[in-house]
Amino acid sequence: xxxxxxxxxxxxxxxxxxxxxxxxxxxxxxxxxxxxxxxxxxxxxxxxxxxxxxxxxxxxxxxxxxxxxxxxxxxxxxxxxxxxxxxxxxxxxxxxxxxxxxxxxxxxxxxxxxxxxxxxxxxxxxxxxxxxxxxxxxxxxxxxxxxxxxxxxxxxxxxxxxxxxxxxxxxxxxxxxxxxxxxxxxxxxxxxxxxxxxxxxxxxxxxxxxxxxxxxxxxxxxxxxxxxxxxxxxxxxxxxxxxxxxxxxxxxxxxxxxxxxxxxxxxxxxxxxxxxxxxxxxxxxxxxxxxxxxxxxxxxxxxxxxxxxxxxxxxxxxxxxxxxxxxxxxxxxxxxxxxxxxxxxxxxxxxxxxxxxxxxxxxxxxxxxxxxxxxxxxxxxxxxxxxxxxxxxxxxxxxxxxxxxxxxxxxxxxxxxxxxxxxxxxxxxxxxxxxxxxxxxxxxxxxxxxxxxxxxxxxxxxxxxxxxxxxxxxxxxxxxxxxxxxxxxxxxxxxxxxxxxxxxxxxxxxxxxxxxxxxxxxxxxxxxxxxxxxxxxxxxxxxxxxxxxxxxxxxxxxxxxxxxxxxxxxxxxxxxxxxxxxxxxxxxxxxxxxxxxxxxxxxxxxxxxxxxxxxxxxxxxxx
RNA sequence: GCGGGUGUAGCUCAAUUGGAUAGAGCACCUGACUACGGAUCAGGAGGUUAUAGGUUCGACUCCUAUCACCCGUGCCA
Numbered sequence: 001x002x003x004x005x006x007x008x009x010x011x012x013x014x015x016x017x018x019x020x021x022x023x024x025x026x027x028x029x030x031x032x033x034x035x036x037x038x039x040x041x042x043x044x045x046x047x048x049x050x051x052x053x054x055x056x057x058x059x060x061x062x063x064x065x066x067x068x069x070x071x072x073x074x075x076x077x078x079x080x081x082x083x084x085x086x087x088x089x090x091x092x093x094x095x096x097x098x099x100x101x102x103x104x105x106x107x108x109x110x111x112x113x114x115x116x117x118x119x120x121x122x123x124x125x126x127x128x129x130x131x132x133x134x135x136x137x138x139x140x141x142x143x144x145x146x147x148x149x150x151x152x153x154x155x156x157x158x159x160x161x162x163x164x165x166x167x168x169x170x171x172x173x174x175x176x177x178x179x180x181x182x183x184x185x186x187x188x189x190x191x192x193x194x195x196x197x198x199x200x201x202x203x204x205x206x207x208x209x210x211x212x213x214x215x216x217x218x219x220x221x222x223x224x225x226x227x228x229x230x231x232x233x234x235x236x237x238x239x240x241x242x243x244x245x246x247x248x249x250x251x252x253x254x255x256x257x258x259x260x261x262x263x264x265x266x267x268x269x270x271x272x273x274x275x276x277x278x279x280x281x282x283x284x285x286x287x288x289x290x291x292x293x294x295x296x297x298x299x300x301x302x303x304x305x306x307x308x309x310x311x312x313x314x315x316x317x318x319x320x321x322x323x324x325x326x327x328x329x330x331x332x333x334x335x336x337x338x339x340x341x342x343x344x345x346x347x348x349x350x351x352x353x354x355x356x357x358x359x360x361x362x363x364x365x366x367x368x369x370x371x372x373x374x375x376x377x378x379x380x381x382x383x384x385x386x387x388x389x390x391x392x393x394x395x396x397x398x399x400x401x402x403x404x405x406x407x408x409x410x411x412x413x414x415x416x417x418x419x420x421x422x423x424x425x426x427x428x429x430x431x432x433x434x435x436x437x438x439x440x441x442x443x444x445x446x447x448x449x450x451x452x453x454x455x456x457x458x459x460x461x462x463x464x465x466x467x468x469x470x471x472x473x474x475x476x477x478x479x480x481x482x483x484x485x486x487x488x489x490x491x492x493x494x495x496x497x498x499x500x501x502x503x504x505x506x507x508x509x510x511x512x513x514x515x516x517x518x519x520x521x522x523x524x525x526x527x528x529x530x531x532x533x534x535x536x537x538x539x540x541x542x543x544x545x546x547x548x549x550x551x552x553x554x555x556x557x558x559x560x561x562x563x564x565x566x567x568x569x570x571x572x573x574x575x576x577x578x579x580x581x582x583x584x585x586x587x588x589x590x591x592x593x594x595x596x597x598x599x600x601x602x603x604x605x606x607x608x609x610x611x612x613x614x615x616x617x618x619x620x621x622x623x
Numbered sequence: 624g625c626g627g628g629u630g631u632a633g634c635u636c637a638a639u640u641g642g643a644u645a646g647a648g649c650a651c652c653u654g655a656c657u658a659c660g661g662a663u664c665a666g667g668a669g670g671u672u673a674u675a676g677g678u679u680c681g682a683c684u685c686c687u688a689u690c691a692c693c694c695g696u697g698c699c700a
Binding site: 035037038040041044048050053054056057063089090091092093132134171174175176299322323324325327338339340341342343345346347348350352353354356379380381382383384386413415416449453480481482484485486487488490493496497498499500501503504506507510511514515518519522549552553556560564565568571572575578579581582583585586587588589622623 | 625626627628629634635636637638639640641642643644646647648649655656659660661662663664665679680681693694695696697698699700
C-alpha cells in the first residue's frame with residue numbers, strides 16, 4: 001500500500017536549499033548538505049540554514065554575500081514567509097519562518113497510521129543481547145539497566161520494521177554452577193533443604209557458601225606456591241584448605257556429571273534453572289520488558305559446540321597456542337588493534353566465557369541471520385566485547401552469508417547505578433538491593449502519591465495506576481540520561497510531581513485523554529477528523545513543529561543506540577503540549593477552531609503514545 | 624605501565640555530532656487562570672563547559688599536553 005510521504009519541512013527545505021546552492025554554485029557536489037537545522041532561538045525563526053559560512057570559503061566570497069545569493073535563489077515561497085536580507089543574521093545564518101498553511105499541511109500529512117515511520121527497506125535482522133542473569137544468584141540493581149535499555153532499543157528496531165531477536169544470555173554453566181549444584185545435593189541429602197520448595201534466596205546463599213568453600217583458601221594456597229613461601233607454609237595452607245579442596249573436587253565431579261547429563265544431577269540443575277528463571281521472567285514482566293523463556297539462550301546451550309568450534313579455530317590458524325593457552329590475536333587494525341589477545345582455551349583445557357560468546361556470535365549470524373548485534377551490557381565489559389567482536393570477525397563467524405558482509409556488532413555500553421552519595425547503589429548496610437524489592441518500593445511510593453491525589457478512587461484502581469506509573473517512572477529515569485554515564489538513582493526525583501520525569505509525560509497524555517473524554521460527554525461529534533490541523537497561534541505552531549520531529553528522532557535512536565534522545569524529545573513535546581493546553585482552550589473554542597485543535601490534540605496523543613511504547617513505558621488513562 | 628570512560632549552574636542532566644547569547648529540570652524568588660484535572664503555565668536569578676595551549680570565520684564538541692575520579696587489563700564469569 002502506497003502512502004504519501006510526510007511533508008517534513010526539514011527535508012523539504014533541505015532539498016529546496018540544495019537546489020538553490022547547486023543553481024548558484026554549479027561546481028558543488030550534487031549531495032551537498034545545506035545544513036538546515038531547527039532554529040536555536042525560537043524568536044528568530046523556525047528553521048535556519050547554516051551553509052553560507054562554510055560555503056564562503058569554498059567559493060571565495062564573503063559569507064553574507066553567499067547567504068544573499070542563496071536567499072535570492074531559494075524557491076521556497078510556498079513553504080515559508082518571504083526571505084529577505086533581514087533574514088540573514090550574524091556571519092551568514094539564514095533564518096526561516098514557516099507559513100502556517102505549509103505547517104498545517106505537513107502536520108496533517110504526518111497523521112497517518114505509520115506516523116511517518118515507514119517499515120525500513122530492506123528490513124534487517126537485529127539481535128539484541130539484553131540480559132545476562134546467572135543461575136542461583138539473586139537479581140539486584142545491577143540487573144536493571146540491561147533489560148530496560150536493551151528492550152527500548154529492541155522496540156525501536158521493531159518500530160522501524162526490522163526483525164528483532166532478543167537474547168537473554170544466561171550464565172547457567174561451568175564450575176560455579178556445578179559448585180552450587182553439588183552444595184544443593186549435599187544439603188538435600190542431609191535433609192537440610194527441600195528441593196521442591198527451594199527459593200532463589202536459598203540458592204543465592206548456597207552459591208555464596210559454595211563459592212567461599214571452594215575458592216577462598218585455594219587462592220591462598222596458590223599464592224603460597226607462587227611466591228615460594230616454602231614447604232612449611234604451603235603445608236599449613238594445604239591442611240587448612242583440605243576441607244575446601246574436598247568440596248572443590250566434588251564440584252568438578254559434579255560438573256562432569258552435568259556435562260554427561262547424569263539424571264539425578266541434571267534434575268537438580270533443572271530445579272536451579274527453573275527457580276532462577278521464574279524470578280527473572282517475573283521481573284521482566286513487571287518491568288514491561290519483553291523477555292520470556294523463549295528469548296533465553298543459556299551458556300549451557302553452547303556447551304557442546306565449544307570443542308568443535310575451538311578445533312576449527314585452531315585448525316584454520318585463527319587461534320594459536322601461547323604459554324599453554326589457546327589465543328586469538330587481535331593486534332591488527334582489521335580486528336581492532338587490541339593488544340590483549342582473546343583467550344579461548346585455558347592451559348588446563350577448559351573454556352572461558354569468551355569462548356561461549358564467540359559461539360553466540362556464530363549462532364546469531366550463521367543461524368539467526370543477524371545483520372546487526374547490539375549488546376546492552378555494562379560499560380566495564382567493553383574490552384571483552386571488543387575482543388569477541390574481533391575474534392568473531394577473524395574467524396569468519398560474523399560474516400552474514402546473505403549479504404556477504406560482517407554483521408555490525410555494537411556495544412551499547414551503560415554506566416552504573418549510583419546512590420545519592422555518588423557511590424554504587426547499596427542499602428544502608430552495604431548490601432546490594434534486590435531487584436524485586438526495588439520494584440516493590442517504587443510501586444509502594446507511587447501508590448502513596450496516587451492515593452493522596454485521587455482520594456475518591458478505589459484501592460484497586462489506584463493500585464493499577466501506581467503499578468504503571470511506578471514502572472514508567474523507574475524506566476524513564478534510567479533511559480533519560482546518556483547511556484554511557486553513571487546515573488544517580490533517586491526515588492523522590494523519578495516519581496516527582498514536577499520536572500523531566502515519567503509521571504510528567506503520563507500526565508500530559510492523561511490531559512489529552514481527558515479532553516476527548518469530556519468532548520464525548522458534551523456530545524461533540526467526530527467532525528474534527530476531516531479538518532486540517534490548526535497551526536495559527538504560536539503554541540499551536542510550536543506543537544506542530546515538535547510533532548514533525550518525531551520520525552527523525554526515532555530513527556536517530558536506532559542509529560545512535562541512544563534512547564535518551566527520544567526521552568528528551570517526548571519531554572519537549574509534552575512541554576509544547578502543556579503550553580498549548582494553557583494558551584489555547586480547545587473545548588471552549590468555537591466550531592472550526594475547536595475542530596482544528598482537537599485534531600492537533602489527537603495527533604499529539606498518537607505521537608506521545610507511540611513514543612512511550614517505543615521506550616517500553618506503560619501508560620495510564622487517569623492518574 | 625598501557626587502554627577505555629567521565630569531568631558542563633548549588634544538585635540531577637542536555638546540547639540536533641563544528642554554529643548565533645551553552646539549554647532543561649530540581650531547589651530558590653516572582654507572577655497567572657476559582658481551572659478543557661494545578662502532577663500546570665509564564666518570568667527571574669544562577670556558567671572562565673576540570674586546566675593550559677592549538678586548529679578556524681566560529682570549539683562543550685576536533686588535536687596536543689596536564690589534573691581529578693571511575694573502570695578494565697592472558698588463563699574467574
